Amino acid sequence: xxxxxxxxxxxxxxxxxxxxxxxxxxxxxxxxxxxxxxxxxxxxxxxxxxxxxxxxxxxxxxxxxxxxxxxxxxxxxxxxxxxxxxxxxxxxxxxxxxxxxxxxxxxxxxxxxxxxxxxxxxxxxxxxxxxxxxxxxxxxxxxxxxxxxxxxxxxxxxxxxxxxxxxxxxxxxxxxxxxxxxxxxxxxxxxxxxxxxxxxxxxxxxx
Numbered sequence: 001x002x003x004x005x006x007x008x009x010x011x012x013x014x015x016x017x018x019x020x021x022x023x024x025x026x027x028x029x030x031x032x033x034x035x036x037x038x039x040x041x042x043x044x045x046x047x048x049x050x051x052x053x054x055x056x057x058x059x060x061x062x063x064x065x066x067x068x069x070x071x072x073x074x075x076x077x078x079x080x081x082x083x084x085x086x087x088x089x090x091x092x093x094x095x096x097x098x099x100x101x102x103x104x105x106x107x108x109x110x111x112x113x114x115x116x117x118x119x120x121x122x123x124x125x126x127x128x129x130x131x132x133x134x135x136x137x138x139x140x141x142x143x144x145x146x147x148x149x150x151x152x153x154x155x156x157x158x159x160x161x162x163x164x165x166x167x168x169x170x171x172x173x174x175x176x177x178x179x180x181x182x183x184x185x186x187x188x189x190x191x192x193x194x195x196x197x198x199x200x201x202x203x204x205x206x207x
Contacts, residue, residue: 010033013032103135104134104136115136
């Protein structure tokens with residue numbers, strides 16, 4: 001066999017390839033291009049099937065969640081936030097180093113024994129210290145208002161100094177019957193992440 005016959009130019013990638021790089025049934029396109037093309041076709045078909053069945057998959061997931069005890073769903077969601085990098089909330093949990101304690105990670109019954117039944121449908125799992133892990137001493141069932149008052153982005157008011165009780169603008173507004181935005185414009189010793197910040201002019205939104 002001559003040297004010219006041992007090398008062919010692939011019609012797909014336009015590169016000279018040895019005859020051994022071609023399938024017997026395909027003498028014009030090399031094996032690498034065929035594999036890449038097949039992979040692209042597979043991915044395209046997979047995406048098409050996913051889009052066709054996406055609604056059914058979502059409905060199935062919702063149905064599954066509705067059939068599980070709420071405590072079990074909370075346990076699953078907790079682990080997903082901390083361990084699944086594709087979870088929408090991972091950046092704010094696992095991405096910040098928030099983890100699930102070993103006692104809870106693989107043992108739902110232990111989690112349930114420590115937390116007890118969820119008090120009601122408006123309660124969700126909350127960490128008392130938002131920078132510490134999910135563990136018995138740091139978790140409780142809390143309402144949405146409780147959770148909103150325990151966000152790391154909250155601006156906190158130290159009315160009686162750093163050793164006294166603290167309030168968010170929303171909490172203070174509810175207790176005093178006043179507009180939280182107006183209170184935020186007053187010099188009430190506001191802090192964020194432990195650092196003092198100035199009052200916010202009334203009508204200007206907090207960033």
